[in-house]
Amino acid sequence: AQSVTQLDSQVPVFEEAPVELRCNYSSSVSVYLFWYVQYPNQGLQLLLKYLSGSTLVKGINGFEAEFNKSQTSFHLRKPSVHISDTAEYFCAVVAGGTSYGKLTFGQGTILTVHP
Amino acid sequence: KAGVTQTPRYLIKTRGQQVTLSCSPISGHRSVSWYQQTPGQGLQFLFEYFSETQRNKGNFPGRFSGRQFSNSRSEMNVSTLELGDSALYLCASSSGRTVNTEAFFGQGTRLTVV
Numbered sequence: 332a333q334s335v336t337q338l339d340s341q342v343p344v345f346e347e348a349p350v351e352l353r354c355n356y357s358s359s360v361s362v363y364l365f366w367y368v369q370y371p372n373q374g375l376q377l378l379l380k381y382l383s384g385s386t387l388v389k390g391i392n393g394f395e396a397e398f399n400k401s402q403t404s405f406h407l408r409k410p411s412v413h414i415s416d417t418a419e420y421f422c423a424v425v426a427g428g429t430s431y432g433k434l435t436f437g438q439g440t441i442l443t444v445h446p
Numbered sequence: 447k448a449g450v451t452q453t454p455r456y457l458i459k460t461r462g463q464q465v466t467l468s469c470s471p472i473s474g475h476r477s478v479s480w481y482q483q484t485p486g487q488g489l490q491f492l493f494e495y496f497s498e499t500q501r502n503k504g505n506f507p508g509r510f511s512g513r514q515f516s517n518s519r520s521e522m523n524v525s526t527l528e529l530g531d532s533a534l535y536l537c538a539s540s541s542g543r544t545v546n547t548e549a550f551f552g553q554g555t556r557l558t559v560v
Contacts, residue, residue, distance in 0.1 A: 367551075374450070374536055374551035421489065432479035432494035432540060432549060433502045439488060 333358040333424050337437035345445050346414055352407040352440045354422030361427040364405040365434070366396055369419045378420075381405065392416070417444045448473065450539050450552035458558045464525040467555045469537030471518050477501075477542025478520040479549065480512060483534040492535075495520055496542045527559045 338353040356362060363382050367375040379390025386398040396407045405422060422437040451470040459465050471478050479502075480492040491504040495514035512522040518539075524531055534556050538549040 372553075374553045375538075376551070377548055380548065423489075432477050432496070432538065432542060433491050433504070434479070434481075434489075434538075434549065435491070436481075436489035 333426050333435045335437035337440050339440050341441045343443045347411050349410050350412050354405045356424050362424040365423045366407050367421045412444045414444050452537050452552035452555050456556045463527050466523050469520045471539030475539040477540045479538045480522050481536045529559050532559045
């Protein structure tokens, strides 16, 4: 079975500052990794995904994440945040093999960007 | 291209009743997954359907069931509602042909059990 731990439940930051949202996972098989964002009263939107290849993945809205297999981490970063980035962010994994649509999510990190 | 559509957006039901939620996936997508989101438990996988067959199932009691029709639209049913079933229910669609296909989420159905 897989599990995902998001190390910070809330991250406050000032506008234009850099931010890092931390995610660690555990799995006995290879995994695919995702970051999703959820705005209030909305569904989830995919920010970026790691499937294979380069460990640095770039996504939408200026976000990027780095896959670190030895540390089983997939931290999300943005060099300069905007007020509009205020939302809840979820790290998720899918196990290789036959898991197909079964995403395992972390508990979420609420990012609050202050002016 | 239309997104994933979930209906209704909001529901209020009484304990003991049953409820049916609907999800219309993106055109051409054959996989539909359902998730329950609550403040305490977070996002939890309920089940996934692909070409009218349940392909994966999460750890939920038998009161939670689903089905998928030949046009890929899916419904989930919860019988004998409990207060703890109050949650946002999210549906996600994908092509489903490989494990690494992107899942697109609907806006969810907010179920309140009173």
